[in-house]
Amino acid sequence: MLLPVTAGINNEGRITIGGCDTGDLKSGYGTPLYIMDIATVKMQCEKYINSFAFKDFESEIIYASKAFCSLAMCQLVKQQGLSIDVSTGGELFIAIRSGFDPGKIYFHGNNKSADEINFGIDYKVGTFIVDSFEELEAVNEIAGQKECIQKIMLRITPGIKAHTHKYIQTGAIESKFGFGIQSGIALEAVKKAADLENIKLIGVHAHIGSQIFNIEVYDSLIDVMTSFMAEASKKTGASLNHLNIGGGLGIKYMPDDRPASIEDFAELVHNALLKYTKKNDIKIEKIYLEPGRSIAGNAGTTLYEAGTIKEIPQIKNYIAIDGGMSDNIRPVLYQAKYNAFIAGRASYLGEIKDGEAVGGASPAGSTSTLANFNEKKYNIVGKHCESGDVIIEDIMLPEARKGDLLLVAATGAYCYSMSSNYNGQPKSAVVAVEDGKSWVWVDRQSYEDLYMRDRKLYE
Ligand code: LLP
Numbered sequence: 197m198l199l200p201v202t203a204g205i206n207n208e209g210r211i212t213i214g215g216c217d218t219g220d221l222k223s224g225y226g227t228p229l230y231i232m233d234i235a236t237v238k239m240q241c242e243k244y245i246n247s248f249a250f251k252d253f254e255s256e257i258i259y260a261s262k263a264f265c266s267l268a269m270c271q272l273v274k275q276q277g278l279s280i281d282v283s284t285g286g287e288l289f290i291a292i293r294s295g296f297d298p299g300k301i302y303f304h305g306n307n308k309s310a311d312e313i314n315f316g317i318d319y320k321v322g323t324f325i326v327d328s329f330e331e332l333e334a335v336n337e338i339a340g341q342k343e344c345i346q347k348i349m350l351r352i353t354p355g356i357k358a359h360t361h362k363y364i365q366t367g368a369i370e371s372k373f374g375f376g377i378q379s380g381i382a383l384e385a386v387k388k389a390a391d392l393e394n395i396k397l398i399g400v401h402a403h404i405g406s407q408i409f410n411i412e413v414y415d416s417l418i419d420v421m422t423s424f425m426a427e428a429s430k431k432t433g434a435s436l437n438h439l440n441i442g443g444g445l446g447i448k449y450m451p452d453d454r455p456a457s458i459e460d461f462a463e464l465v466h467n468a469l470l471k472y473t474k475k476n477d478i479k480i481e482k483i484y485l486e487p488g489r490s491i492a493g494n495a496g497t498t499l500y501e502a503g504t505i506k507e508i509p510q511i512k513n514y515i516a517i518d519g520g521m522s523d524n525i526r527p528v529l530y531q532a533k534y535n536a537f538i539a540g541r542a543s544y545l546g547e548i549k550d551g552e553a554v555g556g557a558s559p560a561g562s563t564s565t566l567a568n569f570n571e572k573k574y575n576i577v578g579k580h581c582e583s584g585d586v587i588i589e590d591i592m593l594p595e596a597r598k599g600d601l602l603l604v605a606a607t608g609a610y611c612y613s614m615s616s617n618y619n620g621q622p623k624s625a626v627v628a629v630e631d632g633k634s635w636v637w638v639d640r641q642s643y644e645d646l647y648m649r650d651r652k653l654y655e
Contacts, residue, residue: 258279270294
């Protein structure tokens with residue numbers, strides 16, 4: 197699945213999502229527009245819940261809200277039975293305001309402020325994921341002042357490198373996150389946590405990276421973590437039998453991407469749990485997962501309007517869109533690749549089934565030849581004052597026209613949540629689509645919103 201599972205092409209040759217015509221979405225809400233397909237989010241949540249429902253281990257699926265956080269998204273994952281991971285006071289606030297049961301909130305962050313810790317404890321956040329000795333002490337102290345016992349997990353650095361972009365690897369020894377196993381610091385942290393009286397250590401956590409395709413690293417992760425849990429339990433007397441293995445499952449951005457399915461991921465995790473609990477002689481009661489991208493990513497698409505089409509003969513053709521790096525920073529930041537479609541004239545794609553273009557002139561999308569279409573190679577660029585503001589390089593598309601609607605796939609995760617007002621670009625609206633209906637999840641910012649919090653030159 198590259199596009200949302202409900203995507204199709206209607207008789208007018210326009211792409212539809214959740215039964216809504218992208219042309220109508222453009223007229224109703226304007227562009228750039230983030231479109232979230234509720235059916236795809238629900239399907240992904242359901243796959244996680246069902247595939248990780250093991251007989252021999254309890255499990256909890258925690259949505260990593262950094263992927264896409266809004267009141268409605270929190271409410272949707274809650275309705276689907278997921279818990280939530282927040283990484284700052286801000287995400288925590290949104291989760292609380294969405295009506296999330298605080299007991300199902302997992303509070304991350306490698307540098308929580310005293311205010312954030314106070315806020316979390318006041319709101320009765322279920323579990324803090326503690327990242328440093330300073331935080332252990334601060335949580336213990338603040339919980340003591342409030343006469344409560346705070347449940348925590350310790351973030352462990354397992355010393356495992358996931359083969360993904362270096363900015364989104366987090367499990368290696370040199371990582372800024374967590375307590376390292378190899379250095380002996382993780383063991384110290386377990387000892388310390390076990391001694392602190394206002395803290396209840398319930399388990400350990402590791403997150404090794406994001407957009408992971410080689411899921412075998414989770415096998416190594418479970419080996420390393422269960423071995424550490426066994427050693428730490430023996431040496432400290434702490435009973436460590438809850439294991440949180442973070443998020444990271446990769447998704448399809450490009451036609452050739454072959455990410456593992458949630459089902460295969462679950463099977464690998466299950467087998468690894470059976471194998472390594474035996475090998476390392478430890479009982480695991482509960483496993484936790486924290487998917488973000490694989491819940492929200494393919495559910496989202498971004499609709500743009502093509503403006504200037506610039507052709508530099510024999511060199512490059514550009515399609516400039518009405519958004520860019522302010523609504524999707526990922527190509528600039530991580531050299532991330534995206535695929536796009538001409539949504540208003542999509543018959544060149546043949547059909548779209550299960551989120552994939554099939555049987556058209558260009559089933560594979562980006563680089564293949566569009567027989568019978570006057571195809572051209574384009575760079576899709578944004579409207580920002582940066583040459584690097586490129587959303588897609590070298591994509592083959594039917595000859596583009598000013599006013600064409602362009603739909604970029606797989607933008608549901610880490611696009612809206614990483615968006616900015618660079619160049620005074622108001623943040624785009626987010627609309628939800630389901631069963632032929634569409635409605636706003638997040639309003640488009642106005643120009644007024646851009647200076648609402650500004651003050652005068654002097655008081
Ligand atoms: N748990 C923890 C502790 C995390 O730090 C993350 C992501 C997740 C779960 C969710 O990972 P996911 O399932 O989404 O891969 N901005 C980058 C991704 C940064 C991920 C940060 N942590 C990007 O756009 O690729």
